[in-house]
Amino acid sequence: MKKRVLITGAAGFLGSHLCDKFIQEGYEVIGMDNLITGDMKNISHLFEHEAFKFYHHDVTTFVHVPGTIDYILHFASPASPIDYLKIPIQTLKVGSLGTHNLLGLAKEKKARILIASTSEVYGDPLVHPQDESYYGNVNTIGPRGVYDEAKRFQESMTMAYHRFHGLETRIARIFNTYGPRMRLNDGRVIPAFIGQALRGEDLTVFGDGLQTRSFCYIDDQIEGLYRLLLSDYSLPVNIGNPEEITILDFAKEVLKLTDSDQKIVHQELPKDDPAQRQPDIALAKKLLGWEPKVSRQDGMEKTYAYFKGLTKEELFKSEHKDFSKHIRN
Ligand code: UDP
Numbered sequence: 085m086k087k088r089v090l091i092t093g094a095a096g097f098l099g100s101h102l103c104d105k106f107i108q109e110g111y112e113v114i115g116m117d118n119l120i121t122g123d124m125k126n127i128s129h130l131f132e133h134e135a136f137k138f139y140h141h142d143v144t145t146f147v148h149v150p151g152t153i154d155y156i157l158h159f160a161s162p163a164s165p166i167d168y169l170k171i172p173i174q175t176l177k178v179g180s181l182g183t184h185n186l187l188g189l190a191k192e193k194k195a196r197i198l199i200a201s202t203s204e205v206y207g208d209p210l211v212h213p214q215d216e217s218y219y220g221n222v223n224t225i226g227p228r229g230v231y232d233e234a235k236r237f238q239e240s241m242t243m244a245y246h247r248f249h250g251l252e253t254r255i256a257r258i259f260n261t262y263g264p265r266m267r268l269n270d271g272r273v274i275p276a277f278i279g280q281a282l283r284g285e286d287l288t289v290f291g292d293g294l295q296t297r298s299f300c301y302i303d304d305q306i307e308g309l310y311r312l313l314l315s316d317y318s319l320p321v322n323i324g325n326p327e328e329i330t331i332l333d334f335a336k337e338v339l340k341l342t343d344s345d346q347k348i349v350h351q352e353l354p355k356d357d358p359a360q361r362q363p364d365i366a367l368a369k370k371l372l373g374w375e376p377k378v379s380r381q382d383g384m385e386k387t388y389a390y391f392k393g394l395t396k397e398e399l400f401k402s403e404h405k406d407f408s409k410h411i412r413n
Contacts, residue, residue, distance in 0.1 A: 086112040086135060088152055090195075092143050092186065093159035095122030097265050098200065098258070098305070102157055105306050107133055114149060118142035120174065120407055121162050126265045143182040144174075153193040155313060158186045159200045161235075165228060165354060166271030171407050172230040179234025180241070187245045187253075196252035198313045199242045201320060203259040204232045208358040213328075215364035216257065216320050226356040239320060246318050254312050259324025259363045263302030263383065264390035268398065269405060274299070274384075277335060278391045281342035282399055291353030293332025296360040300325035301383030304376035311372040324363035325376040341384055 089106050093099035094115025099122065106113045107130060115127055116139045130136040141147065143160050161178045162168045168175040183199065190197040206214045207222030222232045239255055246253040262274040269275070280287050300323070308323035329337075335348050368374050391399075 086110060087154040088112045088114065089155040089157065090114045090116060090149055090153050090189075091157045091159060092116045092182070093122060093161065093200075094138065095119055095124055095126050096159060096163075097126070097263075097267070097302075098261065099157075099159040100126035100265055101263070101302050101306050102159065102309065103127055103130055103136065105310055107135055109310075111135065113137070114139060114153075116141050116143065116147070117160065120171065121167055121267070121270070121405070123267070143185055144177040145185070147185045147189050149189065149193075153189070153195040156186055156190050156195050156197040157200070157309070157313065158183060158197065161200070162231070163202075164270040164272045165231075168231045169227050175230045176234045179231070179238045183238045183241050187241060187251065191245065191249055191251055196254070196313070197242070198254040198256060198309065199238055201239050201255050201257045202231075202235050203257055203322070203324065203361055203363065204228065205236050205239065205257060206361075207232060208356060209361065212360055213326065213362035213364040214322070216322055216367055223356050227354070228356045243318075253318050254315070255318070255320040256309055256312055257320050257322045257363075258305065258309075259300060259322065259361065260297045261300045261302055261305040261324070263387050266387075267405070268391065268394065269401070273297070273331060273334070274387065275391065277338040278342065278388055279399065281338055281344045281346065282391060284344075284346065286347045286349045287335045287338065288351045289332055289335050289348050290351050290357065293335065293348075293350065294330050295353075295357060296328045296330050296362065297334070298325050298328045298362045299334075299380060299383070300376055301378035301386075304378050308368060308372065308374045311374050312368075315371055317371050321368050321371065322363040322365055323368055323374075324365065326363055326365055327380060328360070328362040329380070337380070337384070341388055
């Protein structure tokens with residue numbers, strides 16, 4: 085009998101790659117998504133597998149799945165600053181109500197659950213690099229608060245189910261991750277820069293560009309998450325790539341990679357944009373024997389190849405996705 089795994093946010097960037105991984109590893113996969121930010125295109129290739137099923141469902145309402153479930157991976161959430169500015173209440177609901185529903189389902193099915201948390205729980209960190217013992221510096225009422233606080237609540241709720249109900253839980257604190265299937269217009273820096281380069285536009289660096297990020301290639305991220313799920317550790321674990329770069333230097337790398345001669349232009353820095361972010365991954369190394377293997381150069385080449393494969397129409401449809409018809413706040 086194959087083990088059965090439920091993956092929420094299955095049509096999203098991380099979720100769809102997780103579906104691929106679990107199908108490859110011989111699991112039966114149930115993907116679930118309400119398709120607000122996800123895209124069926126990311127999982128259409130999976131429908132040829134008998135072991136893959138898809139439920140179009142919003143996890144902020146009661147989640148029913150017939151039969152047994154061995155593992156749940158909760159990856160449903162908007163995850164880019166522009167998205168959660170546009171759908172702030174949905175973002176809060178999926179991290180809080182959605183998490184509660186999935187924890188309840190995990191308890192009912194006696195399943196182990198892995199929750200996608202985020203480096204955003206550290207906010208604009210005063211400690212650098214960030215290890216799991218840092219409590220964070222988050223503005224609860226700022227524009228990013230809807231995401232950050234939902235994820236912090238999610239961690240508390242998950243630990244409460246673990247401690248009170250004895251549920252098997254895992255918490256991944258995911259740092260910036262990139263690769264094929266990111267949405268071109270989700271506002272995140274990597275699709276933004278590559279899209280601009282491909283359209284012949286100048287690259288928009290927010291602020292002076294001296295803020296840092298550390299970018300993890302999707303294959304490394306998925307391997308880390310997979311190992312964490314199968315580990316026996318229930319406290320939060322950072323999963324990310326510790327190689328840190330300023331956004332300005334990164335913009336220059338993208339110009340070189342894409343062989344573009346456009347300029348870099350500066351735009352206003354969004355509110356509460358963290359000044360620096362770099363994971364301390366000592367715990368993941370020790371616990372999971374895991375560390376990233378893909379260099380930024382290799383990962384960016386693969387990502388660029390993916391975006392080059394988009395149609396002209398997709399590339400020039402530059403407006404941000406319209407969520408209005410989906411929203412029920
Ligand atoms: N950023 C930028 N230009 C863009 C998009 C983003 O300079 O067109 C910056 C943004 O201000 C932030 C960094 O790139 O400092 C990473 O932004 P992203 O939205 O990808 O992720 P997050 O801020 O959540 O780490």
